[in-house]
Amino acid sequence: MAPTMPSLTPGFTTFQRVLSTESLDSSTTFLVSLLKRRQIKGSKRCAVATTLLLLRTVELTKQADSDRLIQRVSEVGKKLIEAAPHEPAVGNIVRRVLGIIRDEDEDDLVGTRTGEDGSPTSETGSDSIAALELAQSRAGSHSIPSSLSTRTAAKASPSPQRGTTRPPLMSSHTGVPGGARPVTSMFSIISHPTMRAPGVDSPTHRSGTATPQMTASGILSNLRPEVIKGIKEIIDEINAADDEISAAALEQIHPQETIVTYSSSLTVQRFLLKAASKRKFTVIHAEAYPNNHLKTHALLTGTHDTAEDEDNLPNDSFSKPLTSAGISVVMIPDSAVFAVMSRATKVVLDAHAVLTDGSLVAVSGSKAVIKAARFHRVPVLVVAPTYKLSPAYPYEPHELIEYGDAGKVLPFQDRELCTGVETGVRNPLYDFIEAGHVDLFVTNQVPAVVSAGYLYRVVREQYHDEDLQI
């Protein structure tokens, strides 16, 4: 896929490159394969990759009608979700983007009704025409009276520009190289007939109508830039999530506490660092042996830059060890968690995903940590950036658990054990923790600290009801 890459296996960087050079279709395929091969993994990375791809999708969808956008985004989103059922963040982002489109659409509708909308951009005119046609066609089938009326009203004015403006329109997409253009347009040509088929005769219908045109074209042309802006805001939000979450740290951690945390998480690290800027406490850090202990060690000593990442997720490359903030950190093996839990005052954990009902998917071993905390009546805090809040319900919790390299549990060199062990060795990467074990969720949304009981509300606010099932 990326012959120019110096690295052996593709990853996030490769994806970014592909995204900027290749067509949408091949970018999608590429990301799908990356997700399937776990070459992009981790909630944050998946979220960012999905957002970038959806951004591109929106950028490249020329007939920027809301229905069309929604359709395109959910098409791409569906592929990604199917590719990564273990990464709820992907679905979350897809839903967020869909939600943005719906919001913008609604705003525009409101705008047209009140007649306030007065900023049409002429360059995207041809887009709006195409979208218009589509809208008309769809409006025929779906009976949405208000949008139908406004959109049919809008059709006529840009039609003269149709043929001429399309090529310059392409140049408005930032970062699209010349080579990618034909493919994109081919794609759009191929994909259009089925969708536009009923709309072929729409011009004839339109010609008969005589209605105000400027406002309507304004609506349509406004939609896409707004959506793009919204998606970019998602990226910013993802990147700023850790900092926003850490803002709640001082409200949660008091001096002289003993905090137990588990596995390597930059979000938790920032959270604790923020608290450490003002207060002195002790952190007991369990290492999460087979999968995350090396990262944990690196996190503790501040040598994180060598491990993976992170030239792409800029914030993540920076990680100061907690000890540099004057915090004493005790690293323990996983087996000692129960023993030291009796001295802990709080448990701060990261999650892989948080489901509506307050259940978690988190690094394997977290369940034992949380259970131990419950046993010792130690409150559990879970830091959960919004992209981890998933509207799903855990009907089949074990489907959320992914399994990793069994060689980490039993090295393959150990022949006697490897061949002797029955039913294979499993290395679960995640634990599912049922609802009701977490006392507090810390998110980067407005109610920064959410009790488990109110979580469903926060999750619900993230998404539109229509998008819950994609």
Added chain:
Amino acid sequence: MPPSDGVPVTNGTTQPSGDVPSKESKKSKPRPDGSARTATEQDIAEAGAGVKLTGALLKKQKAAEKAARRAEKVAEKGAHAQQQAQTQTQTQAGPSGTKLETPRRPSTTKRESDTVPHHRRTPSSGARQLPIRGAAQPQPQPQASAPHEKEKRHELNRVPMFSHLYPKEKRATLAGAGREIHPAVIALGLQLRDYVICGGNARCVATLLAFKMVIKTYTTPPAVALSRHLLTHLNHQIAYLRNARPLSTSQGNSIRWLKNLISTQPVESTDSEAKQSLCEAIDLYIRERITLADEVIAREATERIEDGDVVLTYAKSSIVEKTLINAHRQGKKFRVIVIDSRPMFEGKNHARSLIRAGLKVQYALLTAIADIVDQESVTKCFLGASAMLGNGKLLSRAGSAMVAMMVKECSRNKSRNVPVIVLCETVKFSAKAVLDSIILNELGDADALVDSAQSGVFSTNPSLAAATAAPSKGGSKKSGAKDKDEDDSDDKGAGSNKGLEEWKDQPGLFLLNIMYDVTPAEFLDLVICELGSLPPEAVPVVNGVHGDDQALA
């Protein structure tokens, strides 16, 4: 060993012998020495207080006080005597063959002088002698600044919460052993220290056997009763062992039994008679309390395994292993899941020996316990014990509590009850009662947590691995376009080495490797001991029956 050997070491070693006698003003030097010794004596006595009950404690304390008084007297006599003693020790510290004579030799003079070398020979003083004997080891001396700093930093690396568990003195070494320490005890001490002999039963049996050797080669000095002198002689051995590794409950119990036995030896019996009877008693004890007890427990526990069972077990316990193999031999069809964890990976050995015996074994790590408990229909959980505590709690390898808890909690969710069964000989029953895992614990080597990166690599040479990994890391940094997924285990290994190997130099970073944890009684259903099956709350009953807790009361 000649003092010239001590020259290579910066200063601390040769100074005491040279400086102290020369300056009379340094007379204060022996004093802290003596006080330090008494402190350690008392520490030992205190530590013993846990193991023994009041009688033993009183005796020990008295002995320690006596020793302290004597030491002070000796110190006040001046540096002259001190130096004499030192030269004496230097000349005598040599081949282990002299050790057997040493207890006798000073006793020819006077009883007071007899005890001086004895008490000088407690491991604390032994450790202090270390630099003179083995020049290789730098010794923290108050005068020596560099080792002092090192010691200070070492102190800094102690987890405050667990500071009571850190060894007060240097761990027992071959060179640090006093001359009266029996070679068998020295060997055992080293084996215990390095976890070559590991596990409650093995440690207990090995200790008893070593003491049997000690008793066999022991000769009572004239004008002293065996029952009195052998005890003090044994105390040095015990102190050495304790310094090598804190005594387990089983060791403590059997040592207390042995001491009791020795002290009740009839005064009129001859040496050989007494020794004979003691050796026989030790053999009998091992057979009854451990070998046969294991048989009985294994038989009883085997009856509780049924066809189709899925037995979960954690780490390694000799008695659990015996039970499982026993059940397999009886033709029961069941499956075993061995849970394991860092840093000791005892479960691997356990799984291996079970596989060799032909059992169906599944192996998983402690992090995967939730998955195992959820996905596999575990029907029973067998745990070994380091000790059963008086309040029904189980002291066992760190992680047992997690396993028991997860088995209980997760099965409860599915409205199943999975019994957690503890297999434990009565030797391991203790009258002590603790509430958490912090008071009564043991610290393993913190550095054991560092080197996991090489676990999957054939070459165990870290420098080699680092060398191979270093260029790749440098290259990746330079290229900048390095992909996140490209770094393989090599690179990660280097990262971790770079990280944790120097943890001692990073202020504020502690590595804590505790050996045991305490499983609350509510996670346990059954304790199988050789007296039968009991609920965990019934542990004090067994203590009453066997009288382990009141042995010397």
